[in-house]
Amino acid sequence: MKPDKVLSMLGIAAKSGNIASGEFSTEKAIKERRAYLVVVAEDSSDNTKKNFSNMCHYYQVPYVTYADKETLGHCIGKEFRASLAVTNEGLAKSVLKQMENTTTE
Numbered sequence: 040m041k042p043d044k045v046l047s048m049l050g051i052a053a054k055s056g057n058i059a060s061g062e063f064s065t066e067k068a069i070k071e072r073r074a075y076l077v078v079v080a081e082d083s084s085d086n087t088k089k090n091f092s093n094m095c096h097y098y099q100v101p102y103v104t105y106a107d108k109e110t111l112g113h114c115i116g117k118e119f120r121a122s123l124a125v126t127n128e129g130l131a132k133s134v135l136k137q138m139e140n141t142t143t144e
């Protein structure tokens with residue numbers, strides 16, 4: 040398995056304090072307009088995905104589903120994470136760009 044650059048970048052964002060993780064913190068970051076990208080685990084409940092999708096649409100925040108809860112949590116040094124928000128605009132753009140590159144490879 041090749042190293043996942045998207046997860047590495049999320050790890051860097053977490054180390055530099057630019058991640059809000061967990062549903063409550065992610066929602067708070069979106070509502071305070073601090074979130075520049077929201078990532079929800081692919082194995083999250085449909086309700087969680089719908090909730091964040093609607094919220095991100097309303098607040099005009101890019102929303103993606105990526106990896107599973109365990110992988111998402113692990114890359115930011117936590118156990119399980121169903122959702123996280125990137126709170127740095129530059130890092131959020133880099134992660135999105137990396138995701139586009141990953142899907143086109």
